[in-house]
Amino acid sequence: MSLRTPPTLRIAPAPDDPRLTRAVTARDASGAEVALRVVEERPLTIWLNSREIVTAMTIGDHPEWLALGFLSNQGMLKPSEEVTGVDFDAETETVVVRTAVETDHEAKLARATRTSGCAVGTVFGDMMEGLGDLTLPPLALRVSELRALSQAINRTPSLYLEAGAIHGTCLCRGAEPLAYFEDVGRHNAVDKLAGWMRVTGTAAADKTLYTTGRLTSEMVIKCALMGIPALVSRSGFTAWGVEIAERVGLTVIGRLKGERFLCVAGAERLVWDLPDGAP
Known part of the structure; x- marks a missing residue:
């Protein structure tokens, strides 16, 4: 079956973008030379007004x-905070986000003990x-x-299918x-999705967040803070993630593959609309 991008996608992966992968040569288990493409990693430094916040490794x-x-x-x-500018400098791989009123997070991070995780402990507490x-x-x-959504996403051309070593996240409405x-x-x-939703004013209350990654506590918190009421993954979950989801009323479904899934939070909100024995 040929792959095609679902017509409803407003933003789609770009597996053919030459900036996102690099050609390398490998040898397989038989010793034969194999040409393949691997995903690029680039540092991106994020500033909030006058304070450097974090440097993240990203595909760019x-x-x-x-x-x-x-x-x-x-x-x-x-x-509610007004963003007056978002400036990206490709040469320095830096984004500066400017707000109308100076925030108090710059000072907080200045006091925090910075580690290789960029004060993640402090940020996670916030x-x-x-x-x-x-x-x-x-x-x-x-x-x-859920079944239709899984099939649509798995058949969409993507960097994951092209080169692997990458995660995907998709905002969905129904199927x-x-x-x-x-x-x-x-x-x-x-x-990226959260930024797109902020810029486009996309509502969250009727949406589902699909991710290929595991559903840790941080992923659950991100989804909840974005106001999205359902989180779906083809991977697994952590106990703390499930606990937080139950606390905020987030429906969490993991290990979605084909016809199978496990709902660990919010099962009362599922509608079992398939007849018994349906394929």
């Missing part, structure tokens, strides 16, 4: 959306605090739509994929 596409999404998902950029009394709107998920991003880190892919 959509840097502005990645920066906006990262800052939003980390609680450093509130939905993300947890951002959950507060958050309760996501209920969203009914049809089992038939329709809407925006599909890829990156070497699953968090980066989600942040």
